[in-house]
Amino acid sequence: MSRHNTSPWGIGVMKLFSAVLAGLMLVGTLAISNAKATVIYEQGPSGTKNTNAATSDGKAFNSNFERTAFDDFRLSSASTVTSLTWMGKVFPSTTFEIGFYAHSGSRPASTPLFQITLDPVITQDSDFSFVYHYEADLGAGLFLEADTRYWLSITDVSDDLRVWGWLADQGGSSLSRNNNGVFSNSNLNLFFSLNSNPVAVPEPATLSLFGLGLIGLSAAGLRRRNSMASRMSARDHFRCI
DSSP: OOOOEEEEEEEEHHHHHHHHHHHOOOOOOHHHOOOOOOOEEEEEOOSSSOOOOOEEEBSOSSSGGGGEEEEEBSSSOEEEEEEEEEEEOOOOOOOOOEEEEEEETTESSSSSEEEEEEEOOEESSSSSEEEEEEEEEEEEEEEOBBBBOOEEEEEOOOOOSSOOEEEEEEEEEOOETTTTOOEEEEOOEEEEEEEEEEOOOHHHHHHHHHHHHHHHHHHHHHHHHHHHHHHHHHHHHHHHH
16 A cells, blocks of 8 residues: 655645745735825814704705705825715714715716715714714725815715704805705815725835744755755665665
8 A cells, every 4th residue: 555755845845835824914914904094185173063064965854955065175196085084963864975076167077976875984972962973985985186176975865854964164165956956155164084095015124024034934944954865865874884
């Protein structure tokens, strides 16, 4: 009966390969954990959060309240928007429609560049019980050019009887569109921030440690192979005597 035995050298190579694979997985895990979202644009309250709110509700109890709020922005550098946060009044049933639009004339273009309906993470403000913070992930997101005027819309599309308001300060350039498609100036500065998740890249120190580990593993493997070769040579020598 034949029997296949793995040589010590083969076992050493398999161990070395396993160690390298484990190291690569560790570096990938560290890289992902070190990647943090970067705020690429922000409009926040200049003072208190107890401010005005722009009605932005697509399913209000009265059609006269059904409208969508828009605010414009420009990025200082080209980026991919992958998540956003905003602030509002009145707790909704959690479903929102987010839209990004190119600029056309004096208002948003008729067709969005990107649109998604989602349920954001909602937390109550620590200072004002009627103020809420919202956070939403946009998945792969949307790439936007630098120094280009865009528009953002956030509309509550929950099926409830409350009218949701997007928190804002005075003195902005926001617009409001009613359910008949007619735009009007609301002159508010709506509160929101746009974020981008960077590509996960290992830190230099992590790469250096991993490289040293590989060198050590390679050296250990080489020593084992040389030792094995010496023992085999000595064994063959004694057989010939």
